Amino acid sequence: MSRLSPADPNSYSRPDQVMVLSLHLKWDVDFSRKVVSGTATLTVDHKQKDATHLILDTRDLTIKSVKDEETGQVLQYTLGEAHPNFGSQMKITLSSIVKKQFKVQIEYETSPKCSALQWLAPEQTAGKQHPYMFSQCQAIHCRSLVPCQDTPAVKITYTAEVNASPGLVVLMSALRDGEQKKGSSTTFRFRQPVPIPSYLIAIAVGALESRQVGPRSLVWSEKELVEKAAFEFSETETMLKTAESLCGDYVWGQYDLLILPPSFPYGGMENPCLTFVTPTLLAGDRSLTDVIAHEITHSWTGNLVTNSSWQDFWLNEGFTKFIERKIVECLHEEKNARHFSALGGWKELSECIRTRGEKDPLTCLVPDLTGVDPDDAFSTVPYEKGHTFLWYLETLVGGPSEFEPFLKAYLDKFKYQSITSEIFRSFLLEYFVDKKDVFDAVDWEAWWHTPGMPPIKPKFDEELAHVCKNLRKRWVEWDPAKKCPFHCDDLRNMTSNQVREWLAQLLEEEPLPVIKLEKMDELYNMSSRNNSEIKFRWLRLGLKAHWNNSVDEALKFVTEQGRMKFVRPIYRDFYEWKEMRQQAVAVYEANKDSMMHVAAYVVAKDLHINE
Numbered sequence: 057m058s059r060l061s062p063a064d065p066n067s068y069s070r071p072d073q074v075m076v077l078s079l080h081l082k083w084d085v086d087f088s089r090k091v092v093s094g095t096a097t098l099t100v101d102h103k104q105k106d107a108t109h110l111i112l113d114t115r116d117l118t119i120k121s122v123k124d125e126e127t128g129q130v131l132q133y134t135l136g137e138a139h140p141n142f143g144s145q146m147k148i149t150l151s152s153i154v155k156k157q158f159k160v161q162i163e164y165e166t167s168p169k170c171s172a173l174q175w176l177a178p179e180q181t182a183g184k185q186h187p188y189m190f191s192q193c194q195a196i197h198c199r200s201l202v203p204c205q206d207t208p209a210v211k212i213t214y215t216a217e218v219n220a221s222p223g224l225v226v227l228m229s230a231l232r233d234g235e236q237k238k239g240s241s242t243t244f245r246f247r248q249p250v251p252i253p254s255y256l257i258a259i260a261v262g263a264l265e266s267r268q269v270g271p272r273s274l275v276w277s278e279k280e281l282v283e284k285a286a287f288e289f290s291e292t293e294t295m296l297k298t299a300e301s302l303c304g305d306y307v308w309g310q311y312d313l314l315i316l317p318p319s320f321p322y323g324g325m326e327n328p329c330l331t332f333v334t335p336t337l338l339a340g341d342r343s344l345t346d347v348i349a350h351e352i353t354h355s356w357t358g359n360l361v362t363n364s365s366w367q368d369f370w371l372n373e374g375f376t377k378f379i380e381r382k383i384v385e386c387l388h389e390e391k392n393a394r395h396f397s398a399l400g401g402w403k404e405l406s407e408c409i410r411t412r413g414e415k416d417p418l419t420c421l422v423p424d425l426t427g428v429d430p431d432d433a434f435s436t437v438p439y440e441k442g443h444t445f446l447w448y449l450e451t452l453v454g455g456p457s458e459f460e461p462f463l464k465a466y467l468d469k470f471k472y473q474s475i476t477s478e479i480f481r482s483f484l485l486e487y488f489v490d491k492k493d494v495f496d497a498v499d500w501e502a503w504w505h506t507p508g509m510p511p512i513k514p515k516f517d518e519e520l521a522h523v524c525k526n527l528r529k530r531w532v533e534w535d536p537a538k539k540c541p542f543h544c545d546d547l548r549n550m551t552s553n554q555v556r557e558w559l560a561q562l563l564e565e566e567p568l569p570v571i572k573l574e575k576m577d578e579l580y581n582m583s584s585r586n587n588s589e590i591k592f593r594w595l596r597l598g599l600k601a602h603w604n605n606s607v608d609e610a611l612k613f614v615t616e617q618g619r620m621k622f623v624r625p626i627y628r629d630f631y632e633w634k635e636m637r638q639q640a641v642a643v644y645e646a647n648k649d650s651m652m653h654v655a656a657y658v659v660a661k662d663l664h665i666n667e
């Protein structure tokens with residue numbers, strides 16, 4: 057039996073024995089077979105003199121050979137039994153190698169069902185001429201792309217040479233180091249000189265073009281979307297500067313954005329030097345760019361100071377949410393924007409905990425992930441409970457003027473490292489030694505290890521939420537037998553985020569009668585709105601009300617884009633609506649092969665398929 061690591065229950069690797077320091081990749085991208093093949097050369101360091109094996113994580117990889125790169129000597133290895141989520145342990149025997157540092161070259165290829173990659177046929181792209189491929193490694197999918205120590209506790213630098221056929225451009229989470237035509241293909245070179253955890257290795261291949269939007273930023277996408285994206289994300293440099301003022305220097309050199317095809321399963325992914333984002337952010341009015349502020353923030357929280365296992369995921373996401381909201385407030389000079397957004401986050405957290413159950417151990421801020429796939433644990437909890445905890449601490453120490461210098465010191469202290477919640481706590485207490493008494497009040501056990509809502513709700517200012525609340529109340533209380541008191545101008549003075557919040561509040565109520573939804577649609581043109589966050593909540597209101605009008609639109613929405621934040625709740629709503637359940641399952645079955653692995657995997661669970 058292969059044993060998982062005591063330090064990281066989601067990895068087989070044992071970096072305490074032998075640790076990987078850097079990686080060189082030589083890859084061919086083969087669209088006809090849907091595989092990446094080539095070599096991964098790992099520079100490794102013998103940490104424990106008597107360690108006899110290098111242990112790596114793999115998943116669905118075909119290993120062809122393993123050698124000591126310098127001598128060419130073949131190295132023996134075994135592949136353990138495949139766990140459906142964690143993959144197979146690869147154990148390479150090192151007994152013949154005596155040097156402290158050496159290079160292991162692994163020749164291998166990925167499987168067409170590689171969980172980190174999605175392969176799209178030309179018809180599935182905007183341009184329809186060229187195929188497309190992209191990766192999503194977080195949390196534990198890197199092992200299906202490269203044999204590696206797939207734990208965020210290990211940080212490596214990497215270089216890569218990737219061959220692709222004409223018309224295609226290769227991008228990675230690294231600095232671009234030039235390209236060269238070679239026969240019928242082009243080789244693209246990359247270099248990531250800052251040590252990163254495996255989950256930040258990323259690649260995209262497609263007919264990509266770019267436009268400069270700032271001194272260190274290009275926006276990349278298929279040419280059909282480049283202009284729109286350049287407009288939408290024109291605030292990138294301002295956001296970077298604001299982030300630097302809060303967090304310290306930006307160490308990654310370049311900050312580019314790549315707009316992926318609609319099946320990209322997340323809103324954004326903080327791949328270093330090249331954030332990946334969903335095209336559902338292209339609202340046309342820059343109203344959804346808080347996601348960019350979020351991914352920029354990860355350049356510090358996550359990418360520089362990293363959770364050492366997925367159990368400490370809130371150190372990545374809670375801190376990022378917390379700083380993201382400070383950046384957005386600063387950028388838009390909107391008084392109380394941070395409170396407004398935090399209030400919305402609190403509501404999302406309570407919905408999440410209501411759905412998962414308040415006793416669910418995975419609603420702990422620091423959960424035990426022994427035997428648990430991080431994709432199953434993923435939720436709003438690390439984001440919003442983490443954010444609320446930091447908000448609480450900020451208030452406790454006397455507000456931003458005290459807490460922001462602490463944040464900077466924390467990021468500086470732990471940059472280039474991976475840390476646990478416990479290490480964060482020690483540093484916090486050490487930094488605020490003279491405030492020792494205030495920390496005696498903190499119930500760490502309740503915040504970190506108790507499921508359910510946080511023990512304390514901060515006082516969020518409700519000023520910006522006021523119009524939303526009023527309008528919600530009026531719609532809930534209106535008796536449709538009486539005269540309609542609403543007007544098409546009701547939403548005129550609300551920002552799109554306030555409209556989104558108003559719908560979110562209505563979703564907390566008992567389902568509205570269909571007649572009210574019809575009236576809303578007639579007055580406010582709800583069905584023709586294209587802002588994805590608004591559309592998402594509007595469709596959900598319809599499904600909860602069992603409004604037949606919403607069915608086709610909602611099924612279309614979950615088919616034409618694959619962002620899990622939108623797709624999962626809608627499929628769950630369909631599941632709850634018994635008469636529609638079968639139809640939704642059929643749509644999922646027909647569509648699952650064009651979904652990314654992780655999305656298909658979690659939606660199957662949401663629909664209770666194969667149980």
Ligand code: BES
Pocket residue numbers: 194195321322323324325326346347350351354373434439621
């Ligand atoms: N790093 C996450 C995305 C992620 C988390 C991918 C876990 C795989 C496993 C990214 O930074 C993120 O949080 N994205 C959010 C955006 C946001 C503003 C909260 C999303 O995708 O919606």
Ligand code: ZN
Pocket residue numbers: 350354372373376
């Ligand atoms: Zn994030």
